[in-house]
Amino acid sequence: MSLSHFSFPTSIVFGAGARKEVAGHLRDHGLKRPLIVTDRALAALPVLAEFRSHLQGLEVAVYDGVFGNPTASQVMGGAAAFKAHGADCIIGFGGGAALDVAKVVGIAATHEGDIIEYVWDHPQVRPIKNALPHFVALPTTSGTGSEVGRSSVVSENDTHLKRVVFSPKILAKKVFADPELTFALPPHVTAATGMDALTHNVESYLSPAYHPLCDGIALEGTRIAARALVTAVKEPGNLQARSDMMMASMMGAIAFQKDLGAVHSCAHALGAVCDLHHGLANALMIDTVMTWNREVVPAKFDELAHVCGVAGGGAAFVPWLQQLKATVGITGRLADHGVKPDHMARLVQIATADICHQTNPRPCTAADFERLFAAAM
Template sequence: MSTLHYWNYPTEIFCGAGALDLLAQRCALAGMRRPLLVTDPGMLELPPLRAVRAHLDAQGVDYALFHGLSGNPSLDEARAGARVFADGQHDSLIALGGGSALDAAKGIALLSRDPHGLERFEWAQMLEHFPTLADYPALGLPALIAIPTTAGTGSELGREAVLTDTVQGVKKVIGHRELLARCVILDPALTTGLPAKLTAATGMDALTHHLEALFSPLHHPMSAGIAVEGVRQVKLHLENAVRDGNDLVAREGMLVASASAAVAFQKGLGGAHALAHPLGARHHLHHGLLNAVLLPYVLLANRSAIESDAARLARYLELDDASFDGLLAWVLELRGRVGIPDTLAELGLTGEDAALIGELALADISSSETNALPLTAADYSRIYRNAVAGKLI
C-alpha cells in the first residue's frame, strides 16, 4: 500500500521592485481596517519603515506601530504585542522586517485568538495532538501581510514562529496553518540597505534551508524541486547581493531564494538547524551566521546518506566536479567569498558546553525525522566541536 502524504502550499506573492505600492490595496482586499504594524526597533530610523509608513499614510490606512522586539523575539515580547493589539482594537497585522518581526507578528496573531496559543501550538504539543496542519482547529486568526526586509529566514512563507523562551533558554517553534500570511510582498528595493555581513549571513541561511530540505529523507518531490532551483538562485545572486547592495536583480533573486526555501523546508530541515537553534538561544548569535558556519560540518556528517543527491545537485549547478566533494567545495568557496568565518571559534564559541548542546540539538524539531541521518546527541556534540576547531572530517 502506498503511504499517504500531506502537502500544503503557500499563498499570494507579489514580487518585484515597487511591489510595496500594492500594500494598501491588498489590506483593503483582505478586509484589514486597523492593522498593527509590527517591526523591530532597529528598523525605526531606516528607509523601509519610512517607505511603508509614507505609503500607508498617503493611502489613509488607519494603523499603529509596535516595535517592542529584540533580535531573537521572545514569548513575552509576543505577549506584550498581543496586549497592544487588543488594547488598540486592531483587526489585522502587517509584519515588516527580518524573521524577528515576522515571527513576533505570528505570535501576536495566535495570542489574539487563544491566550494559551503559544503553549498549545508549540511543536512538541503539535506532534502529539495535531499530526498534520490539516488537523489543527480553525481559530479565525487575523489577516497578516508579510513584508521581509532581509532574504534568509523565509518566515514570510512559513506557518511557524520561532520565539525564545527566556526562562528555559531555548527557542520554541510554534505553528498553525492559519499563520500563513494572507499576502507576501517581496520588494527588493526594501532590502538594498541591508549591510553586506547580514546579506551574507541571511543568504547562507537560505542556502542551508534549501540543502537541508533537499537532503531530508521525507518524501516531498515538489519541495525537493524547489530546493534544487533555490540553491541555483543562491549561486546566481548571493555574491552579487553582498558585493553591491543596490543590485536589484541580485536582491530580488535572494528574496525569491529565501521565500521559496520556506516552501522547500516543508520537507524538513537538518543538523545545522538542530545545532543553530540551541547555540543561538544560549549564546545570542545570529541564526544565519551559525548555520553558515555549521553547514559544511553537517554535510560531512551526513555524507554517506546524501552523496548521490549531492552529485545530482552538483550536476544541476554545473559545477566542474559534479560530486559530493564538488558541492562541498562550492559551499566552502561561496562561504569564504561572502566573508563568513570558517569556525565557531571565530564567533567566540569554545565548545565547552558540547555535551549539553548535543542533547538540545537532538531534541530540536530539525533533528527528529528530517536530518539525512539519524544522528545521536554524541554525534551533534562532535559536529559542534569540529565546527569550533575547524575540523572538516
C-alpha cells in the first residue's frame, strides 16, 4: 500500500452565538483593524449590522464587492480595500462565494500579480511566500463548507472558467460556525445550498481515493443532511435543523479531501457557461449522474440508502433523491433553468477538462458527459 497523508487542522467554534466570540479572538491576537469581506446582498441586510454590533472597539471596514460566482477581479478589489483600510486581519462573512474571495484576499494584498497567477495549475504559478493576514470565517449558508477548506474557487474574468487556489496557508485560523446566521435564508437558497452540502458528502464517499477517515465523515454528513434538509427549508427558524445543515456542510467540505466526482464537473461547467447557482447546478445533475454511477459501485449505494433511511437498498437511493428535490422545491430539468442545446459543446468541453471527475467512481469521457447533460436536459 502506498503512503497516504491526512490532515484535519481547522479550529472551529460551533453553535448559536458563536459570532459573538470573534471580537475577543481578534483582540487576543492583538488585532484591531479587520476587513469584513462579504457580498452585496448580505451587506444590505440586518444580519451584517447585527454581527458588526459585536465588534465594538475594533476599527472595522467592509468590502462588499462579491456577487454571483466569485471572480478574480472581486479578489483584487478586496485586496485594494484591505490596503486602503490599513487592515491587519480579514473576516470572511457569507456564503461560499464571499468566503472563497475572503480566503485569498490576503494573498493578493501581500503578493505581486493577479490572483489567477496563484491557481495551482497556472503555467508559471507563483509561490505563496509571504506571511498572510490573520483570517477567520463565518458561514451564513450551509452548502459549500468553504469555511473549513484549503482551496478557493475563483473564475477568470473573461472566460468565466473556475480556477482553484489550493494551499493549507489559506485555511481560516478559526471558524465561527453560528447556525443563527442562516435563519434569514429564503427557502430556495436553503434548498440549493443544502443540496450542495449533500452532494459533497455523497460524491466524497463514492470517490475511489483511499481515505477511510473521510468516508466516515461523508456517511455521517449524508445522514445528517438527509434528516435535516426538509425541516430547514420548511421551518427556517428551527435551530436544530439549521445546526444540522451547517454541520453537514462542514463535514462535506472536510470529506472532499478525497475529491469529488462527475456531478461537480457538470456543475462547474453549468456555472461557467450558464451562470447557474452552484448548489442548484449540483441538484439538477445529481440524480442523472448517480443513476450512471450506481452500476459500478452498487454496495456503496446500499450504504448511502441505509444512512439516509431509505427502504429498498441502493436501487431506491436515486428515486429518494428525486423526491427530496421535489419536496424542497427544486423542480424542472436543465432546459427549465436556461440551459439550451447550443450550450452543449461548451458544457462538455469544460466538464471534461474539470479535475473533479478524475475521482468519479466511473471514468468519464467527453461522450459520457454529452450523454449525461442530454439526459438531464
